[in-house]
Amino acid sequence: MKKLPLVLIVEDEPAIAELIAINLRHHGFTPLCVEDGDSAQQALAEQIPDLILLDWMLPGAASGLQLAQQWRKQPRTAQVPIVMLTARGDEPDKIAGLDAGADDYITKPFSIQELLARMRAVLRRRAPLALGAQLQVGDLQLDGSSHQVRYQEQVLKLGRMEFKLLSFLMQHPERVHSRSQLLRHVWPDGEMLEERTVDVHIKRLRQALGDAGALLHTVRGVGYRLSASAA
Numbered sequence: 001m002k003k004l005p006l007v008l009i010v011e012d013e014p015a016i017a018e019l020i021a022i023n024l025r026h027h028g029f030t031p032l033c034v035e036d037g038d039s040a041q042q043a044l045a046e047q048i049p050d051l052i053l054l055d056w057m058l059p060g061a062a063s064g065l066q067l068a069q070q071w072r073k074q075p076r077t078a079q080v081p082i083v084m085l086t087a088r089g090d091e092p093d094k095i096a097g098l099d100a101g102a103d104d105y106i107t108k109p110f111s112i113q114e115l116l117a118r119m120r121a122v123l124r125r126r127a128p129l130a131l132g133a134q135l136q137v138g139d140l141q142l143d144g145s146s147h148q149v150r151y152q153e154q155v156l157k158l159g160r161m162e163f164k165l166l167s168f169l170m171q172h173p174e175r176v177h178s179r180s181q182l183l184r185h186v187w188p189d190g191e192m193l194e195e196r197t198v199d200v201h202i203k204r205l206r207q208a209l210g211d212a213g214a215l216l217h218t219v220r221g222v223g224y225r226l227s228a229s230a231a
């Protein structure tokens with residue numbers, strides 16, 4: 001089944017939140033609306049979205065700007081693309097938003113078409129798999145919409161973490177990744193885990209890949225690399 005990209009909408013004005021949610025649902029996203037920073041934090045503890053739409057002016061202790069800064073610092077949310085919604089058009093505020101780690105911003109009032117276009121552009125750049133992109137490294141293929149992995153047209157069966165690990169490696173092929181980099185990028189709470197967790201899952205991934213396991217290179221003393229060619 002096709003997995004729709006999950007978008008967390010943090011917006012305290014119900015009319016705007018609802019308008020965005022209806023349109024996102026209509027365009028193949030799964031929206032989840034929350035009204036303030038605390039409920040956003042709770043939602044993030046349960047599930048990491050593919051993208052966050054974050055209003056600048058929010059009730060409660062933290063502004064959208066402060067939330068963006070916090071989320072960029074936490075390993076669990078550091079990689080999630082953020083698009084800020086702002087009623088202000090002032091240049092310094094836009095720059096502050098981007099400095100805080102937002103990937104883009106859109107000024108209210110905005111057209112839904114523009115919002116969708118900006119969201120897609122950010123996802124294409126930051127999380128192409130969420131849009132159902134196809135990745136290919138050598139004869140290895142990964143389909144972001146069906147979550148299917150194939151090698152020379154044969155479908156491979158991977159566990160959840162092995163799939164995430166392979167997705168990351170296929171998005172950044174031909175590069176050596178250290179164990180700590182892999183923990184940070186692939187595991188939601190990576191900083192809490194030991195580096196040998198990576199070795200365990202690399203071993204499982206190699207087994208699941210069968211013949212394609214030869215594309216997954218161990219770089220002694222450094223880490224791992226996925227390459228279009230076998231060792």
Ligand code: CA
Nearest residue numbers: 012055057058
């Ligand atoms: Ca607001």
